[in-house]
Amino acid sequence: MAYFEAKNIVKFFGGLAAVNGVEFKVEKGQIYGLIGPNGSGKTTIFNLINGYFPLTKGRIYFDGEEISGLKTYQICQKGIGRTFQVVKPLKRMTVLDNVIASAFLRSPNKAGAIKLAEETIDFCGMTSHKDKLAKSLPIASRKRLEIARSLATKPRLLLLDETAAGLNPSELEQAIDLIQKIRDSGVTVIIVEHIMKVIMTISDTILCINHGMVIAEGTPVEVASNHEVIAAYLGEDYGAQS
Amino acid sequence: MTFMKRNTAPLIVLLLLIAFPWIVQDSYYQHLMILVLMWVAIGSGWNLISGYTGQVLFGAAAFFGMGAYTAALLLNKLDISAWWGLPLGAVLSVALAFPFGWISFRLRGPYFALVTLALNEIMRHVATIWESLTEGMVGLLVMQTFVSKVPYYYIALALAVLSIVGVDLVMRSRWGYYFVSIREDQDAAESMGINTVRYKMVSLCLSALLIGLAGALYTNYMGFIDPKVVFSLHDISIMAILVGIVGGVATVYGPAVGAFIMVAVQEIFRSAGFGLFPYLSKATGWAWMATVTKYVSEAHVLSFGLLVVIVILYLPNGVTGDWSNLTRRLLFRKRETA
Numbered sequence: 001m002a003y004f005e006a007k008n009i010v011k012f013f014g015g016l017a018a019v020n021g022v023e024f025k026v027e028k029g030q031i032y033g034l035i036g037p038n039g040s041g042k043t044t045i046f047n048l049i050n051g052y053f054p055l056t057k058g059r060i061y062f063d064g065e066e067i068s069g070l071k072t073y074q075i076c077q078k079g080i081g082r083t084f085q086v087v088k089p090l091k092r093m094t095v096l097d098n099v100i101a102s103a104f105l106r107s108p109n110k111a112g113a114i115k116l117a118e119e120t121i122d123f124c125g126m127t128s129h130k131d132k133l134a135k136s137l138p139i140a141s142r143k144r145l146e147i148a149r150s151l152a153t154k155p156r157l158l159l160l161d162e163t164a165a166g167l168n169p170s171e172l173e174q175a176i177d178l179i180q181k182i183r184d185s186g187v188t189v190i191i192v193e194h195i196m197k198v199i200m201t202i203s204d205t206i207l208c209i210n211h212g213m214v215i216a217e218g219t220p221v222e223v224a225s226n227h228e229v230i231a232a233y234l235g236e237d238y239g240a241q242s
Numbered sequence: 243m244t245f246m247k248r249n250t251a252p253l254i255v256l257l258l259l260i261a262f263p264w265i266v267q268d269s270y271y272q273h274l275m276i277l278v279l280m281w282v283a284i285g286s287g288w289n290l291i292s293g294y295t296g297q298v299l300f301g302a303a304a305f306f307g308m309g310a311y312t313a314a315l316l317l318n319k320l321d322i323s324a325w326w327g328l329p330l331g332a333v334l335s336v337a338l339a340f341p342f343g344w345i346s347f348r349l350r351g352p353y354f355a356l357v358t359l360a361l362n363e364i365m366r367h368v369a370t371i372w373e374s375l376t377e378g379m380v381g382l383l384v385m386q387t388f389v390s391k392v393p394y395y396y397i398a399l400a401l402a403v404l405s406i407v408g409v410d411l412v413m414r415s416r417w418g419y420y421f422v423s424i425r426e427d428q429d430a431a432e433s434m435g436i437n438t439v440r441y442k443m444v445s446l447c448l449s450a451l452l453i454g455l456a457g458a459l460y461t462n463y464m465g466f467i468d469p470k471v472v473f474s475l476h477d478i479s480i481m482a483i484l485v486g487i488v489g490g491v492a493t494v495y496g497p498a499v500g501a502f503i504m505v506a507v508q509e510i511f512r513s514a515g516f517g518l519f520p521y522l523s524k525a526t527g528w529a530w531m532a533t534v535t536k537y538v539s540e541a542h543v544l545s546f547g548l549l550v551v552i553v554i555l556y557l558p559n560g561v562t563g564d565w566s567n568l569t570r571r572l573l574f575r576k577r578e579t580a
Contacts, residue, residue: 050433076435084433090426101419102434108416153435 001064003028003188004157009058009068011044011212018044020212021058026157026205031179031189033203033220037233041212042192043085046159049190050082051075062157077105081155083146085162085192089134095145096121096130103152117152123185124148124178140171147178151187158182160191164198176202196234200224208233252406252495259399263392272391276463278505279398280456284478285485285497286405287452292483293492294413295445296425297347298355301362303478305335305450309457310472311369314382319375324384327458335454336447338365343446347439350428359479366473381468384461394463401459402498405452410494412448421445422492453482476543481508484546488553490560499561507549511542 002025011019019041026032034042047053049060051072060068067075090098099117107113121127124144129137134145143163150158164175179202183189193199199206206223208216210233216226223229230236263272284302292298312334313327346357369376388394412418420441423431428438461467481504489500519538523531557564
């Protein structure tokens with residue numbers, strides 16, 4: 001059995017099928033990319049994995065256990081962390097306190113939680129922002145804070161939702177480095193991203209969805225040359241550009 | 243050493259409060275200070291659930307009255323000392339909070355506030371209508387244990403210190419971090435592995451505990467309760483919110499400052515400027531002065547409204563939260579250039 005597996009997952013909002021029979025498997029240690037046009041259901045898939053929305057149909061397995069039907073906090077306790085596309089910093093807390101609050105999950109005593117939080121902040125390269133209030137951070141740091149906060153819960157699988165959107169080119173390089181560093185530390189990653197540079201560089205496998213259904217799955221090269229993907233998402237120009 | 247340094251001002255205030263009954267022997271001012279200390283406990287309880295956890299409690303009187311009635315009924319029905327009402331009243335307040343929190347915390351938004359507002363009214367009506375148990379509007383009498391106010395003063399002081407130290411300890415612990423996380427963003431908190439329903443319940447129960455203790459103390463001290471007084475929406479529930487807002491939402495010492503200001507404001511209006519207005523009307527003999535006196539003494543609820551407007555406009559973080567701002571304005575210090 002695969003490390004992570006989504007089996008025929010379906011989500012209806014009223015009569016609209018946001019996700020319709022998506023299936024995929026992620027192997028341990030992979031970076032698994034999820035692409036597709038706006039509104040194709042990428043974030044909804046994250047919300048289904050994470051338990052934020054209940055599934056209409058289908059099952060999700062992680063590390064040999066069924067996790068569909070569990071509550072969001074239980075899924076986090078099982079070892080699946082996530083970041084939000086629209087960042088949700090705990091605004092009136094410092095960066096350190098943000099991360100301490102989530103570090104308490106794995107380290108019930110405070111000294112341990114502070115230590116874990118400081119290590120995580122250092123790992124994400126945010127030590128200089130440690131004592132700033134989360135609301136004072138610019139967007140790039142807020143995205144990093146999202147990552148730091150979910151890493152502090154010691155996830156084995158991390159769901160990254162458009163962590164690179166809105167970053168400038170140098171911040172983009174740093175984001176790519178950070179994601180690769182996270183994978184190298186033994187965390188499996190599923191990533192939603194619109195910036196082709198990021199997703200093509202770091203993904204081992206890419207899944208492309210449109211209208212809530214899978215249209216292609218494969219290595220970055222395979223997906224980029226797939227006709228349906230080009231028609232639905234990348235556009236005819238993409239091949240010419242690269 | 244750092245402990246002493248950080249807590250110098252509160253420790254000095256505490257020493258002054260311990261010495262207070264010797265310095266001020268007038269029982270009227272001792273009475274006011276007992277009320278202030280009682281409000282410190284209620285304000286701290288409100289602050290825990292509403293200030294730190296972000297779930298606005300609109301019905302503090304439900305828990306206050308529960309504590310108060312528990313103490314009075316123990317004596318009147320079971321002939322057990324009303325002092326046992328302190329622990330038991332606190333426990334029953336928690337028991338009352340439990341089902342309501344359990345249901346309303348599953349929802350987001352203003353439901354909890356509305357439910358507690360309703361709970362306040364339900365409890366008041368139950369206490370009024372269930373005459374065989376509560377004597378209805380007649381109220382319940384409890385013989386006071388002490389003639390002097392001094393023992394009550396020290397018990398109230400102990401309760402106030404317990405609430406402030408308790409809230410401070412909780413807020414430095416894991417629970418505290420969880421409460422603030424829930425206030426800032428419930429979705430983020432859930433995805434950080436925090437069971438938000440459970441920790442909102444923990445916060446509510448601690449809050450009900452403190453408010454219930456204060457209610458039981460009120461019965462023992464005042465010696466008489468009726469539904470109109472202890473389940474009062476404006477004199478208890480709204481007052482609790484004001485103590486929190488005026489003092490400073492989500493600050494440890496805020497409720498203490500707020501309690502002092504609010505009891506003072508209430509008393510200035512109730513006694514018409516500590517007897518200034520009645521004195522003026524007598525001295526001048528003007529008829530309109532007597533009318534003004536009458537209206538002022540009845541207008542303390544109006545003063546609450548005005549105070550809230552002023553605080554929200556000029557001190558949005560309360561007196562404690564905006565302390566540096568306040569001192570700068572009052573002392574006309576120059577604005578530090580950023």
